[in-house]
Amino acid sequence: MASVQPLPIFIGYDPRERAATNVLIDSLYQHSSVPLAITPLVTPQLEAQGLFWRAREPKQSTAFSFTRFLVPHLMGYQGWALFMDCDMLCRTDIKALWDLRDERYGAMCVQHEHVPGETVKFLGEVQSAYPKKNWSSLMLLNCSRCTKLTPDYVNTASGLELHRFHWLGGDDAIGAVDAGWNHLVDVQPAPTASTLDGGPCLLHWTLGGPWFREQRTMGGLLAAEWFGARDDAMKLWD
Template structure:
């Protein structure tokens, strides 16, 4: 029996290389299924002629818009998972993959996040808009996302992209359990581990402990991230 790897695309920002590496290791360490992980590196996409937007003043990461190229990169076939790099996986990503539902064009955790702050990590602007953080983790039914052409991704407004205007309507957005995209220091800190019903994916949307200025972001969750980094760097004698 042939088993296809789960296609996972990760938003990549050179300032968050440590976060990306730890996330990738955490995905592999907890997964019961093979994974095919692709970081979305902006210069590579630019070199291929797929991304040509000038940086938007409201754009806080290098992958704010490149995430929407995933259906194109998949040839508009099958499903794929996109996630921001500022996450840590604590559970089996195969369990999320099994939630795919063909009734929808995209599935995500539907946060009700209205940021109170105006500045994110490293002085980046914190923008408030409906569906905030919804696009930070998306299960994409690529054949239903054909409006996300290269031209559309390069010319649509940020709000059109992040508010899912490329689908026919909100009825095409399926809801995922909040444990698959827990917003650290935005939502109440989880009392339980992933194995005891706590969140399976932690998301440092305000900036994480890989930044020198934010070593304690998330409190005990910051310590958990450093523990995961130590595990990822461990070698056996």
């Protein structure tokens, strides 16, 4: 029997969103039909390894704004990997997203047209507007095509260069993924009670989620679903 390599998933980690990270990881495991290798990108660990030394910037709203771009290096620039923000909840088998990999592209993502109307998001963090916003929050990365993303480049390139995929050399190297794989909660139209089942595959609380005390109802029915997933992950068994 052929060996099965676990699907490599890297999750952006921010210590303020530990609850979100843990619930996301559990939701990935619970729905997956294949083995997963999940690695949170913890900034102090990357710093200790000499891979990340960039000073925090005023417009940087999370600890993983830039560390996400180290994934191809961590993969040895071989194979594919999936990156996702921690403020997500998986509602279906992540293998269905993995199966969309297309060798024509260096990266694949949901190509949102998100122009934020607000200037502040969770915990008073600055909300920045720029082309390709939220594209890098979920990326299928063809690591052999991402060799420009060296630690030196990740630590010195501008935020816009990184988040606008300048490292791929052109938009024709970016493949599109169905919007259901990165549904922006309270930005895009919300599923109703009748359409919740079979709705978005992956929920993304980009404005802040119910794990923050002051945002417990973000997403309405979707917030209730997140709490249900959290309670299920913490369930005690006799």
